[in-house]
Amino acid sequence: MAEHDLNGAVADTPGMTAQRVVIGGRRLTIEDVVAVAHRRAAVSLNSDPAWRARIQRGADFLRQHLASGATVYGVNTGYGDACVVEVPMHLVEALPLQLTRYHGCGMGDYLDNEETLAVIAARLNSLAYGFSGVRPVLLERVADLINHRVLPRIPSEGSVGASGDLTPLSYVAAALVGERDVMFRGALCSAREAWRALGHEPLTLAPKEGLALMNGTAVMTGLACLAFARAAQLARLAASLTALSTVALDGRAAHFDALIFEAKPHAGQAEAAAWIRADLAGRTDTPGHRLQDRYSIRCAPHVIGVACDALSWVRRDVENELNSANDNPLVDPDSGRVLHGGNFYGGHIAFAMDSLKTAVANLADLMDRQLALLVDDKFNNGLPRNLTGAAPARAPINHGFKAVQISSSAWTAEALKHTMPASVFSRSTEAHNQDKVSMGTIAARDCLRVLQLTEQVAAAHTLATVQAVQLRLKLNGATMIPVPLQRFMSTVAGMSAFVDEDRPLEPDLRAVTASIAAGGLMAPTDGAAA
Structure with a gap:
């Protein structure tokens, strides 16, 4: 049947029911994730203007915070042990793409379609919590991965589970920017080809968006939902x-x-x-x-x-x-703080x-x-x-x-x-x-x-x-x-x-x-x- 995506376009989702899982501003259940994974449900972002405004405030606040000269881990510093390395402002925009690329070293069997969908749903829900400093358009494109079945080929091996599932989630981030291969309409193709077929240009990641996509527990959590x-x-x-x-x-x-x-x-x-x-x-x-x-x-x-x-x-x-x-770090636009921790x-x-x-x-x-x-x-x-x-x-x-x-x-x-x-x-x-x-x-x-x-x-x-x-x-x-x-x-x-x-x-x-x-x-x- 035909489903309307977040921008009003029509997405082909064969075999899907009319059920929708709303992301943002509500608590998801394991059953929600399983329904998405087994193609019984599409996803929609919450239409509440207050929730959408908060997401945008997070991205805006991060930009303003950087412009004020503040130092934010992984945004104008190197990653991990390289957090002591200062990244010049003229390279800040290029940093997220570098993160996705050097983590492209996964091995082992690829996650199957159900596992991949569960992973993406878990990542989307975390980003929609409103503490990641990402733009609404990023959430829309992640939802597109689910609703249009643009499925990154995610190797199952290479994560130690902290700092999150960095390497496997790099394949999700790479798909969004038009790199690496995806399964789309039953065939293997480049991510760029899939976005072109959908009438979209690949996303250009804003500061912290590469880190926000990759630095989290979405792979283990998505798989845990299916295991449960x-x-x-x-x-x-x-x-x-x-x-x-x-x-x-x-x-x-x-x-x-x-x-x-x-x-x-x-x-x-x-x-x-x-x-x-x-x-x-x-x-x-x-x-x-x-x-x-x-x-x-x-x-x-x-x-x-x-x-x-x-x-x-x-x-x-x-x-x-x-x-x-x-x-990590978390961005709270309401209190005006950037919090460096270990979630x-x-x-x-x-x-x-x-x-x-x-x-x-x-x-x-x-x-x-x-x-x-x-x-x-x-x-x-x-x-x-x-x-x-x-x-x-x-x-x-x-x-x-x-x-x-x-x-x-x-x-x-x-x-x-x-x-x-x-x-x-x-x-x-x-x-x-x-x-x-x-x-x-x-x-x-x-x-x-x-x-x-x-x-x-x-x-x-x-x-x-x-x-x-x-x-x-x-x-x-x-x-x-x-x-x-x-x-x-x-x-x-x-x-x-x-x-x-x-x-x-x-x-x-x-x-x-x-x-x-x-x-x-x-x-x-x-x-x-x-």
């Missing part, structure tokens, strides 16, 4: 797979009685137990079963609950960072991502242990070895989910390995000016990798558990499958058929993993971790 959303989905899915595993193993729903969780009042585990009870609604335990199921079933709410409770404070810290002025330091995001990746890896371990019970005929209460669905005459040569469980174990091990905290690996850099750094962007990238691996484990567990319930129905025709779980199984069956004869399951696993990552394979009952 995926972790919340996984927590809910792990609860549903626990319920489904309980049915498949002919286990006990009584382990999730509400009174148990009232007696140990962690909100997260009570929420997880409530999800499992909802998914098992109407199921009663059969007398004579094993009195207590194994820990990976019985204690599942206690494992999932840690992730749920972590998500509550992770949201707080990520959204505080998202809604902050996190560059670019990404410590809160670093710790949040280090913690979240550990909670998520524990979900991988939980699901892998449940899967191990399902495939092992010594523990699965009568199901076929490796969940093979082959006819008896063909059973000796069929191995069902044997290799899937091996792969799941490999993915789980790698996820657990990545839980080494990044935030403790500060390195002194830049002539010992940046002598204590956050490593927040590395922590966020690690968290996303743990999420990817855990989603693969969840896909394996999903396929195996649906197979196991179908086999249970063949064994015990009267087995009661609660309606929520029936709906869940039907959704999965649309992506992967029952495995009777062995077949390569990679296509099925990839389809289910992609659906989990995108939020398409949702839990069978309403609710989400928050």
Whole structure:
């Protein structure tokens, strides 16, 4: 559909809904950033004249402050350890472009489109806070990057998380000035070509605008928003797979009685137990079963609950960072001050991502242990070895989910390995000016990798558990499958058929993993971790 951009022009945004996220003068949520990243929303700058006037006052005040002979870091001084170097006035206008250029040294995989959009949205919101001394036109052009899908190619490696995400964000700044390559209308082209196609000239950065774009935590924060959303989905899915595993193993729903969780009042585990009870609604335990199921079933709410409770404070810290002025120096036109500080330091995001990746890896371990019970005929209460669905005459040569469980174990091990905290690996850099750094962007990238691996484990567990319930129905025709779980199984069956004869399951696993990552394979009952 067609969307109007900030200057009244029409932008082509195929597949986008009419939803808009307003930037400036309001608090953004993680969900706002995720909506922008997944192309469910465009962005608009706040139309309030008072907010727009304040942005302009910041830029005007900075100009006046410089004209009075004041010294402002990164505006008429060198950068970092070179802050003692005075920049002559005739070079001040050229300084921002130099910053963008010498930081063009990123390496590693490029951020994907969703990650890039999340990063740009986070940077735009910080600049719109009104303490960065940038012009309104800069905010308009950053919004254009989102609405017109002019997506910088941002290398994922090269940031130590203080002084912010300098190197990766240099690719955003470079795109604005018409340098380096961007993805535009589905193809790789130069940034200058993209702006020409949109009828704009590349931006000439004003003093401090290069620094304002680059000196902040937008990369780690944008990635953290995406990580939060995926972790919340996984927590809910792990609860549903626990319920489904309980049915498949002919286990006990009584382990999730509400009174148990009232007696140990962690909100997260009570929420997880409530999800499992909802998914098992109407199921009663059969007398004579094993009195207590194994820990990976019985204690599942206690494992999932840690992730749920972590998500509550992770949201707080990520959204505080998202809604902050996190560059340096800060420019306050109302008090007439320039404040030199360290808001670019990404410590809160670093710790949040280090913690979240550990909670998520524990979900991988939980699901892998449940899967191990399902495939092992010594523990699965009568199901076929490796969940093979082959006819008896063909059973000796069929191995069902044997290799899937091996792969799941490999993915789980790698996820657990990545839980080494990044935030403790500060390195002194830049002539010992940046002598204590956050490593927040590395922590966020690690968290996303743990999420990817855990989603693969969840896909394996999903396929195996649906197979196991179908086999249970063949064994015990009267087995009661609660309606929520029936709906869940039907959704999965649309992506992967029952495995009777062995077949390569990679296509099925990839389809289910992609659906989990995108939020398409949702839990069978309403609710989400928050």
